[in-house]
Amino acid sequence: MVKLQSLLSAILFALSATAMEIPSDWTAPVEPFNVVGNIYYVGTAELSSWLIVTPEGYILLDAPLEENVALILSNVEKLGFDPMKIKVLLNSHAHLDHAGGLAAIKAKTGARLYMSKADAELAARGGKDDFAFGDSATYPPVVADVILQDGQGVTLGGSAPGGTTLVAYLTPGHTKGNTTWTTRVRDGDRELFVIFAPSISAPGYTLVGNAEYPEIVDDYRATFKRLGNIADPASPTPDVVLSTHGSFFDLEKKAAARRAGEAENPFVSPGALGEFVETWRTHFEESLAQQRDQK
Numbered sequence: 151m152v153k154l155q156s157l158l159s160a161i162l163f164a165l166s167a168t169a170m171e172i173p174s175d176w177t178a179p180v181e182p183f184n185v186v187g188n189i190y191y192v193g194t195a196e197l198s199s200w201l202i203v204t205p206e207g208y209i210l211l212d213a214p215l216e217e218n219v220a221l222i223l224s225n226v227e228k229l230g231f232d233p234m235k236i237k238v239l240l241n242s243h244a245h246l247d248h249a250g251g252l253a254a255i256k257a258k259t260g261a262r263l264y265m266s267k268a269d270a271e272l273a274a275r276g277g278k279d280d281f282a283f284g285d286s287a288t289y290p291p292v293v294a295d296v297i298l299q300d301g302q303g304v305t306l307g308g309s310a311p312g313g314t315t316l317v318a319y320l321t322p323g324h325t326k327g328n329t330t331w332t333t334r335v336r337d338g339d340r341e342l343f344v345i346f347a348p349s350i351s352a353p354g355y356t357l358v359g360n361a362e363y364p365e366i367v368d369d370y371r372a373t374f375k376r377l378g379n380i381a382d383p384a385s386p387t388p389d390v391v392l393s394t395h396g397s398f399f400d401l402e403k404k405a406a407a408r409r410a411g412e413a414e415n416p417f418v419s420p421g422a423l424g425e426f427v428e429t430w431r432t433h434f435e436e437s438l439a440q441q442r443d444q445k
């Protein structure tokens with residue numbers, strides 16, 4: 151888990167500042183590229199945005215920051231796709247750095263936005279009254295069209311080749327409606343199980359005696375356990391582990407290898423999920439123990 155400490159302090163610093171400070175890599179452009187199968191990266195150096203291409207239009211997962219919207223849409227175009235064919239908008243969680251651009255993209259494309267109930271409420275407030283950040287990281291409010299149930303699939307392109315279903319798992323903690331997405335993709339002659347792993351950090355969060363979120367510790371622990379066990383009938387563990395921040399899955403290095411045309415796709419790494427979850431779980435338990443000691 152490279153750069154985890156520096157990343158954590160960057161996020162903590164950014165989000166605890168009274169006036170929200172945006173780290174420069176949150177808006178730094180990177181060349182968009184094909185990740186695996188019909189999944190493309192259209193985000194920035196640090197904040198992920200995923201385009202999933204189907205015969206009936208596109209799914210966009212996450213729209214980090216309002217000021218990145220033009221860049222995201224131009225990345226879609228650069229890849230040869232028409233941004234107006236974005237039909238479905240999904241979100242990992244309703245913080246500024248993953249949901250800040252949803253309102254603008256929804257208005258421009260008319261795409262339908264699917265969100266969990268708790269994060270739909272946070273997004274409708276534009277990030278205000280966040281249990282951890284209060285009103286310090288707000289963004290243009292956006293209203294979800296569909297409220298997701300746990301385990302619900304969102305399909306575009308039906309059963310035609312390239313038709314894709316993403317499945318939502320509610321994994322609360324980082325936000326109360328924090329959502330993990332999985333899908334299966336065809337990549338050449340193989341089929342791969344892909345997870346869009348959520349943010350599971352707790353940057354500066356009050357874990358002991360949190361009146362705004364009394365069940366926070368139980369939620370995090372259940373989420374770590376659930377994530378660690380995510381499987382599907384054909385795969386005991388995801389073959390491809392992507393996530394919300396580039397530094398969570400070594401985007402820079404892997405993207406360079408992918409662009410260089412490495413024979414083995416660097417994003418295919420079965421077993422990576424276990425390491426991801428364990429790293430964050432350990433960090434969480436250390437923070438919790440520290441907070442308990444201080445009480």
Ligand SMILES: [Zn+2]
Nearest residue numbers: 243245324349
């Ligand atoms: Zn967040």
